[in-house]
Structure formats: structure tokens, C-alpha cells
Amino acid sequence: MSRATLTLSSKNYSSWSLRGWLLTKFSGLEFDEIITAPDDASAKAEILLLSSSILVPCLRHEGAVVWDTLAIGEYLNEIMPEAGLLPSDRILRAHCRSISGEIHSGFTTLRASLPVNLKGHFPNFKIWSRAQADIDRICTIWRECLAKSGGPFLFGERSMADAMYAPVVTRFMTYDVKLDDQLAAYASMVMTLPEMQEWIAAAKLEHDDIEELEVEY
Numbered sequence: 001m002s003r004a005t006l007t008l009s010s011k012n013y014s015s016w017s018l019r020g021w022l023l024t025k026f027s028g029l030e031f032d033e034i035i036t037a038p039d040d041a042s043a044k045a046e047i048l049l050l051s052s053s054i055l056v057p058c059l060r061h062e063g064a065v066v067w068d069t070l071a072i073g074e075y076l077n078e079i080m081p082e083a084g085l086l087p088s089d090r091i092l093r094a095h096c097r098s099i100s101g102e103i104h105s106g107f108t109t110l111r112a113s114l115p116v117n118l119k120g121h122f123p124n125f126k127i128w129s130r131a132q133a134d135i136d137r138i139c140t141i142w143r144e145c146l147a148k149s150g151g152p153f154l155f156g157e158r159s160m161a162d163a164m165y166a167p168v169v170t171r172f173m174t175y176d177v178k179l180d181d182q183l184a185a186y187a188s189m190v191m192t193l194p195e196m197q198e199w200i201a202a203a204k205l206e207h208d209d210i211e212e213l214e215v216e217y
Contacts, residue, residue, distance in 0.1 A: 020057030
């Protein structure tokens with residue numbers, strides 16, 4: 001039986017690739033990576049938010065082809081339920097799906113204003129009011145989850161939600177977003193996960209920069 005494959009774009013810039021990769025890693029499914037070429041037009045369009053249809057990451061497994069990040073998470077939860085990508089409790093599962101869906105489809109100003117750039121660091125970055133509103137909403141989500149679960153992850157144990165919000169954590173680090181002690185501790189924990197450290201190390205080895213994402217606004 002052939003191993004699963006996961007098609008990815010840039011590890012330095014692609015929030016969607018990071019989400020799909022973390023979900024697959026968290027699930028325990030063994031897979032091989034297929035990295036799209038740096039000059040691939042569709043991959044660059046996805047990273048620059050110029051594509052209405054995001055086809056990366058794409059998981060192929062035993063005849064299934066799954067290219068939407070939430071669909072990848074649901075598929076992995078179905079075939080690897082012991083991984084706990086979704087909470088076992090019905091109400092918590094609904095909550096996890098809701099906040100995962102919110103980050104999947106919302107926060108467009110945050111995406112455009114604070115693009116993922118793991119090699120970048122922009123202290124004292126100017127955050128405009130609409131992006132700040134997105135940041136405030138995300139902080140509210142995190143506080144509510146951590147208050148209910150007691151931490152250390154959003155739903156106590158590592159779940160789909162932590163994978164979905166991991167790129168936000170990297171944005172906060174890159175653009176020096178100030179967090180209170182509780183949220184800073186959560187963000188630090190996410191950044192020190194072995195999976196995150198593996199991804200970041202690979203991102204730092206990428207040689208090709210996307211000029212549009214290297215500008216300090």
C-alpha cells in the first residue's frame with residue numbers, strides 16, 4: 001500500500017500549508033511531502049490571496065483526494081479517530097468546529113495586513129484598526145477556550161483548533177503583537193511544539209523570497 005502524500009507550497013509563507021501539515025502530523029498518518037515549485041503560479045496566487053480557490057495543501061490517501069484544509073481535518077478525524085483532532089464531547093466538538101471554521105473563512109484583514117512570514121520579524125509593526133479588530137476577536141476566542149478547558153491547548157488536549165490557529169501564532173510573533181500573559185504562554189507553547197519547530201527549521205532553509213511579502217507596511 002502506498003503512503004499518503006501531502007502537496008504543500010511555501011513553508012515560509014503559506015498558512016494553509018502549515019495548517020494541513022500540522023493536522024496530518026497531529027493525526028499520526030504517515031505521509032510523504034510534495035512541494036510545489038517556487039515559481040508555480042497557482043501556489044503563489046494562493047499565498048498572495050489572489051486565488052478564490054485554495055487547492056494546496058492537498059492530501060491523497062487510498063484513493064481519496066482532499067484539498068480543503070477543514071476537509072483534510074475532518075477526513076483525518078474520520079480515519080484516525082484515536083488522534084483526537086476533534087473533542088469526544090458533542091458540545092466541545094461543535095465549538096471546535098465553529099472556531100476552526102471562523103479562522104478558515106474569516107479574518108481577511110489580518111491575512112492581508114499581517115501575512116505569514118516565518119523568517120521575518122517586524123517589531124513595532126503598525127497595526128491598523130481593522131486588523132486589530134481581527135486580533136481582538138482571536139484573543140477572545142483563545143481566552144474563552146482556555147477558560148473552559150483549563151489549557152494547555154484550546155480544548156485541553158491538542159486538537160484541530162490548535163492546528164488551525166497555529167499560523168496566527170506565527171503572525172503574532174513575526175509582527176510583535178502584544179499578548180497578555182495567558183495568551184502569550186499559549187502562543188509560546190504552540191511555537192515550541194516539536195512539529196512547529198520542524199516546520200520552522202524547514203521554512204528557514206527556503207531560498208526564494210516573495211517580494212510582495214517582504215515589505216514593511
